[in-house]
Amino acid sequence: MTATLRMTHQREIILQELSRCGTHPTADDLYEHVRKQLPRISLATVYRNLEILSEAGLIKKLEVSGRRKRFDWDLAEHNHISCMKCQRVDNIDTTAAQVDTLSSGRHKGYTLTGLRIEFIGLCPTCRLHSEEHKEKGEQTMGCRKSTTSTLGDQQRQVLEALAQTATPCGSKDIAAATGLESKQISCQITALKKKGYVESPARCRYEITEQGKQILSQ
Amino acid sequence: MTATLRMTHQREIILQELSRCGTHPTADDLYEHVRKQLPRISLATVYRNLEILSEAGLIKKLEVSGRRKRFDWDLAEHNHISCMKCQRVDNIDTTAAQVDTLSSGRHKGYTLTGLRIEFIGLCPTCRLHSEEHKEKGEQTMGCRKSTTSTLGDQQRQVLEALAQTATPCGSKDIAAATGLESKQISCQITALKKKGYVESPARCRYEITEQGKQILSQ
């Protein structure tokens, strides 16, 4: 534990660059900028100081999702939005009222010390750039799916197909009925069996259970 | 890109263990459980399958803050709370209404595709365990500080001390006035100078600026 923090030239430049850039750079981003002024600085020094400075409360360390740490010059309390494509991070305003609505719930006996709200999206730049990549129908991102159910999209499709036919059918039939490219079907069925929504009366034959019909009708 | 997913024994056990454990394990956690049933399984297989299964929509990959990926058997849309001490992750319920309040704001031109709400706290177990560690006054965690201001806590203290005295003072005086253990003070002062709230009329002497007084009175 160090007793006194010294304001070294390196620290000064790091702070300067962080305040200048206006973004939420990673240690590496910052290193690239800082070394223009201090060509002999070590990446370790940048990491070390970002850590120390954030512990001292001079800057803030963001624990946004993703593998890399990011840092913020702005000490005010705020939340962030990040681009799922280019990873850039921007500030968002969340009103006290919004935060209060959230904080008022039950929280499994936890003592709350913080709340992180993080929007995911496509930044304007990336949106334009990706007009050509429209084939990727679905992007599994974050915790949110467009449909609401405890079944996955494909699971629901498979189950619906099974509900249609009276007689137990094979995975090829299901592929035809669902239009799912024969891919993953056996996998989905295994999951559905595990959940008790599907049974296999004979090898490679499947049918929906009562429980399965029930979940479909929700 | 693979055409058919096969339900291998390894996959089956991985799914089984994930559904059983009821937590939000990391690949490594899961590996430890799975290898009790499949002692020869490779960690790479666990990683590989968690990735594949989540892409197939059989399980969900959580991109909660922190460096390690976690996985969730529950496909329903929900958010999480995690313990700042032991890192365990639990589910929380957030109502549609709460989520809507958040989503209705401006978002810097981003196209929204997801929203992550993450509470941070101390789980009941860790709370009990840490009755003895009360010296660490402050835990810089997440994005939230208890005080609201664009100044850090210590910065405000230093600035307040400077506002008190008419004559420029040295860092030792400030240490005495604030009770801050002489630590970090020069660092805080440098930051305050950079922000324009403090000036140095002479070497090692500091005084508050007009701008500094202004920010204090907010």
Next chain:
DNA sequence: ATGTAATTGATAACTATTATCATGTCAAGA
């Protein structure tokens, strides 16, 4: 101006994750 504890740069080490590849296995059709 001086002594010394804090800091630096270079680099090794570490953690989490992904890629590679030779070998093994599953499942659909004959």
Next chain:
DNA sequence: TCTTGACATGATAATAGTTATCAATTACAT
């Protein structure tokens, strides 16, 4: 049931991001 080739596995190397180590240097209170 047997065959066959795409798919999956285990072992291990490689990678990305970050942290630790340590001898040499430097800031700063006095």
